[in-house]
Amino acid sequence: MSESCGNPTVESEALMPKKIRFDRSTTCVKCKEQRGCLVIRHAVYCKDCFSALLPTRFRKALEPHINHAPDGPRRRALRPAGNLLLGVSGGLGSAVLLDVVHRTYTTRAVACDGVKGGREHPRGQKVWSTIRAAYVEVAGAFPGMKDRTEEVGEAVKRYEGIEFVPLRLEAAFDPAWWARVGQTSTADVSVDLNAEGTSLLADSPSASTPLDSLRNYLGRLPTPTAVQVAIAKLIRVLLLYTAHATSSSHVLLGTSLTSLSISLISSISQGGGFNVPQTMYEEWFPPGAERATESWRGEVRVIRPLRDVGTKECAAWAWWHALVVVGKERRPAAAQTIDGLTRDFIVGLEKDFPSTVSAISKTVGKLAPKGGTCGRCILCELPVQTDAHEWRARISIRTRSTQSDVPATLASSVALAPLFCYACHTTLTSRSSRSVAPTKASAPPPPPIVQLPVWAAAALSRLYSDTATEAEEIRTGGDRNVGEEVWKTRKLGEDEMRAAVGEFLFDT
Amino acid sequence: MAPKHCGLCQDARAILKRPKTGQQICxxxxxxxxxxxxxxxxxxxxxxxxxxxxxxxxxxxxxxxxxxxxxxxxxxxxxxxxxxxxxxxxxxxxxxxxxxxxxxxxxxxxxxxxxxxxxxxxxxxxxxxxxxxxxxxxxxxxxxxxxxxxxxxxxxxxxxxxxxxxxxxxxxxxxxxxxxxxxxxxxxxxxxxxxxxxxxxxxxxxxxxxxxxxxxxxxxxxxxxxxxxxxxxxxxxxxxxxxxxxxxxxxxxxxxxxxxxxxxxxxxxxxKEEIKAAQKTQRTCRRCGYMSSNELCKACTLLEGLERRLRETVISSLLDPPAARLADKMLVLISLIVTVLSRESKIICR
Missing domain, CATH: 3.40.50.620 (HUPs)
Structure with missing residues (x-):
């Protein structure tokens, strides 16, 4: 022991107590021979056993969903209907996902050479014919933020056999991207977020570039929470359409158990309970694909194969396998959002109650949506729960006016609330207690008129081109037969919008 | 700054901001x-x-x-x-x-x-x-x-x-x-x-x-x-x-x-339905008759724990008894027995 100041009493007290590394045993729980290197919720693993454990958990979470129908011996014959798209963000989970997918599905075919059954045996074939990794750059949304596309591209290129697909967040407002993913362009559509029902404007002021539209969209949202959520929703739908355009039947995300639990609690805190079971496993259909007759109808399965692997395990994997983690740029005001608060809370709680993240994920896995649906949300393309908006109107009275008192501005527009899911409507309209404070008379806030993403404009276009009968069905919350929808593209006339006012107003 | 009008009646002066909706109302x-x-x-x-x-x-x-x-x-x-x-x-x-x-x-x-x-x-x-x-x-x-x-x-x-x-x-x-x-x-x-x-x-x-x-x-x-x-x-x-x-x-x-x-x-x-099916069915407590998912209801389980704890305390002090303390503990024991008996006899509503 060093006794530099000559006072042994002081020196011994100054030493930090050594952190207890093992709380139960020091021997690996798997092989029961080697000394453990990693403690995961009281269980100790050596490096070799852990290296085998993580890919096993990955495959256990993914492989039951690879075959289109569970009709064969999946251990021997994994036959996905389409290609694979990895959604990467540059974070730790993405780095681990890339590495494990590469080890499992690109090097496996080579390893099978010479294995019993010969070269032509199904075991020796590659599971996925093409694997792509898509990255959505959000730097455009925040001036001054570093663009990491190149760095992420470099990280992906380290893995042979995985193709890099760079995307930008502003593509959500770009008709050219919309055409590239095989969809038909429609006219721009704007909404007024001031109205409780979020009204559709007949006269849509168009921003000059997709980037302007994106910044205007994010800048007019009522809270920092809404901005974070809107970005996440845009990324999700961009990935889904990219997957569809690249004939991918599966999208894999690198969400770890910790991130998944945070995301579940955050989603529940924002009213997304109806769709929360879909966070565990989602199957998305592109518009118009429902009527196809082939066995694979173009649907995309979104899977989080690291959902049983905590952040600590991901970090250990990345460290032991010397992975490159690009990292993510910190977004402005992220800590004060519901997502940021939830992250701090769960990570803090995990110290005293280490099983919390696992309990959250397991609990949500036992839940199912309650009640019926009435179509898909035009913004996030998740199912809309029947009567959700009536519920909100009933439990929080926001007006004492009767139908005749409807403001003129609302009467000249179309209430869109029934076309949004509860969580998206909340994102667009729910204000913080600070944002409604009176502002100075000299600086009136700009009107919260935003352009909707291209898929929302296309959905509205389809919707309004349907017959009046179908529109009535939507208004009354009846089951929409989405299979009967027709993909038509035409600009919406002002008269038509006015004619539809009565159909979509809450108070009629 | 001019006073704000109520966001609901549009007439009276708003005096509060509703925590639930953020509206400024009278x-x-x-x-x-x-x-x-x-x-x-x-x-x-x-x-x-x-x-x-x-x-x-x-x-x-x-x-x-x-x-x-x-x-x-x-x-x-x-x-x-x-x-x-x-x-x-x-x-x-x-x-x-x-x-x-x-x-x-x-x-x-x-x-x-x-x-x-x-x-x-x-x-x-x-x-x-x-x-x-x-x-x-x-x-x-x-x-x-x-x-x-x-x-x-x-x-x-x-x-x-x-x-x-x-x-x-x-x-x-x-x-x-x-x-x-x-x-x-x-x-x-x-x-x-x-x-x-x-x-x-x-x-x-x-x-x-x-x-x-x-x-x-x-x-x-x-x-x-x-x-x-x-x-x-x-x-x-x-x-x-x-x-x-x-x-x-x-x-x-x-x-x-x-x-x-x-x-x-x-x-x-x-x-999910399959999870519900695996959950315990409701029974009645054998001690007090209240609804329960186990043989004893939660209150009776907790009470038994408390009573067991008290009994152990009393018995351990009885093993080494100065006369005064013994008398004290005996009294506690008797009062406990009386309380439990009177509570059992008071089972209401069944």
Whole structure:
């Protein structure tokens, strides 16, 4: 022991107590021979056993969903209907996902050479014919933020056999991207977020570039929470359409158990309970694909194969396998959002109650949506729960006016609330207690008129081109037969919008 | 700055910002929306039938005081035809419940409602003061919560009422949804957002303030100048609930709709059928006859633990007895036996 100041009493007290590394045993729980290197919720693993454990958990979470129908011996014959798209963000989970997918599905075919059954045996074939990794750059949304596309591209290129697909967040407002993913362009559509029902404007002021539209969209949202959520929703739908355009039947995300639990609690805190079971496993259909007759109808399965692997395990994997983690740029005001608060809370709680993240994920896995649906949300393309908006109107009275008192501005527009899911409507309209404070008379806030993403404009276009009968069905919350929808593209006339006012107003 | 007009009537001057919606409104409109929302909750769920005898669980705190006032107001305004009672439980916490019970007694006079007070000591032979001195402060909320639930049912039986209403507010429900998810309590998660619960043999129990924000309840009590008692329980260091509560407050600060959004989420999902099928079926407690998922109900299990603990203490001190202490312990033992026997003979309602 060093006794530099000559006072042994002081020196011994100054030493930090050594952190207890093992709380139960020091021997690996798997092989029961080697000394453990990693403690995961009281269980100790050596490096070799852990290296085998993580890919096993990955495959256990993914492989039951690879075959289109569970009709064969999946251990021997994994036959996905389409290609694979990895959604990467540059974070730790993405780095681990890339590495494990590469080890499992690109090097496996080579390893099978010479294995019993010969070269032509199904075991020796590659599971996925093409694997792509898509990255959505959000730097455009925040001036001054570093663009990491190149760095992420470099990280992906380290893995042979995985193709890099760079995307930008502003593509959500770009008709050219919309055409590239095989969809038909429609006219721009704007909404007024001031109205409780979020009204559709007949006269849509168009921003000059997709980037302007994106910044205007994010800048007019009522809270920092809404901005974070809107970005996440845009990324999700961009990935889904990219997957569809690249004939991918599966999208894999690198969400770890910790991130998944945070995301579940955050989603529940924002009213997304109806769709929360879909966070565990989602199957998305592109518009118009429902009527196809082939066995694979173009649907995309979104899977989080690291959902049983905590952040600590991901970090250990990345460290032991010397992975490159690009990292993510910190977004402005992220800590004060519901997502940021939830992250701090769960990570803090995990110290005293280490099983919390696992309990959250397991609990949500036992839940199912309650009640019926009435179509898909035009913004996030998740199912809309029947009567959700009536519920909100009933439990929080926001007006004492009767139908005749409807403001003129609302009467000249179309209430869109029934076309949004509860969580998206909340994102667009729910204000913080600070944002409604009176502002100075000299600086009136700009009107919260935003352009909707291209898929929302296309959905509205389809919707309004349907017959009046179908529109009535939507208004009354009846089951929409989405299979009967027709993909038509035409600009919406002002008269038509006015004619539809009565159909979509809450108070009629 | 020019005064703002009320966002609802567009006429009077706005004097408050509604925590639930962020609207700036006048006092009259606030009373209107608060009461109408509670009325909507009651009518939408069909909570009462004309002629029902309804006990209001009254603690003397803000929630139950406002609940008693609003129930009386709505009963008169909309002719619910209810016969209202106040039902209070004395947990036996010196310095906490003593004062709040005085408030309940004042409410009895102000609202002209019959009042029934039941004590833990009378029902279980234990006060919370004694329980805490025996087990410490850790987990004492579990005892209190379980005992209170049964005590309310038993008090309601004594009053011969059909229904108990409690002052659980939106913050309480949202907090419970989060806690049940985080603790993996799937059975409670399935029922914690229900406005009305009823066991096989128990009385209907409902929460008319299910969608009322705690802040609005306080605001209502403040503007109506209601008489309530405001002190935190001295034995409530429930760490986990405390974490959940402070998290909820943070969420509310970030976005006030978070509370109602969590409740909406809780109502929008349900436990999968196959999971429900595997859950335990309801039985009756072999000791007291109350509903239970095990052989003994939770209250009796807790009581057995307390009694076993006391017996062990007494016996260990009897082994080394100075004469005076022996006499003391014998007396405690005898009083314990008497208490248990008298409680067994008091099993009410069955």
């Amino acid at each position: 006092k009259d409109c606030f009373f209107y929306v608060f009461e109408e929302e509670v009325h909507n909750t009651i009518t939408e769920a069909g909570l009462f039938r004309p002629g029902d005898r309804v006990a209001i669980g009254a603690s003397g705190g803000k929630d139950s005081t406002v609940l008693a006032y609003v129930m009386k107001t709505l009963n008169e305004r909309y002719n619910y035809g209810l016969e209202l009672f106040l039902l209070s439980i004395d947990e036996g916490i010196t310095g906490y419940r003593d004062d709040s019970l005085k408030t309940v007694k004042r409410n009895q006079v102000q609202y002209d409602m019959p009042l029934k007070i039941l004590s833990y000591e009378e029902l279980y032979g234990w006060t919370m003061d004694r329980i805490v001195s025996s087990i410490g402060k850790k987990n004492n909320c579990t005892f209190c919560g379980v005992f209170r639930r049964q005590a309310l049912d038993r008090g309601a039986c004594a009053l011969k009422v059909d229904h108990i209403v409690t002052g659980h507010n939106a913050d309480d429900i949202a907090e419970t949804v989060l806690m049940n998810i985080m603790r993996g309590d799937i059975a409670r998660l399935g029922r914690c957002t229900s406005i009305c619960t009823q066991g096989e043999d128990t009385i209907r129990r409902s929460k008319p303030f299910k969608y009322a924000y705690e802040k609005e309840i306080v605001m209502y009590a403040y503007f109506k100048k209601l008489d309530y008692f405001s002190t935190e329980c001295i034995y409530s260091p429930d760490a986990y609930r405390g974490h959940a509560r402070s998290f909820l407050k943070d969420l509310e600060a970030a976005r006030p709709s978070a509370i109602i959004d969590i409740i909406h989420s809780g109502e929008a999902f349900e436990v």
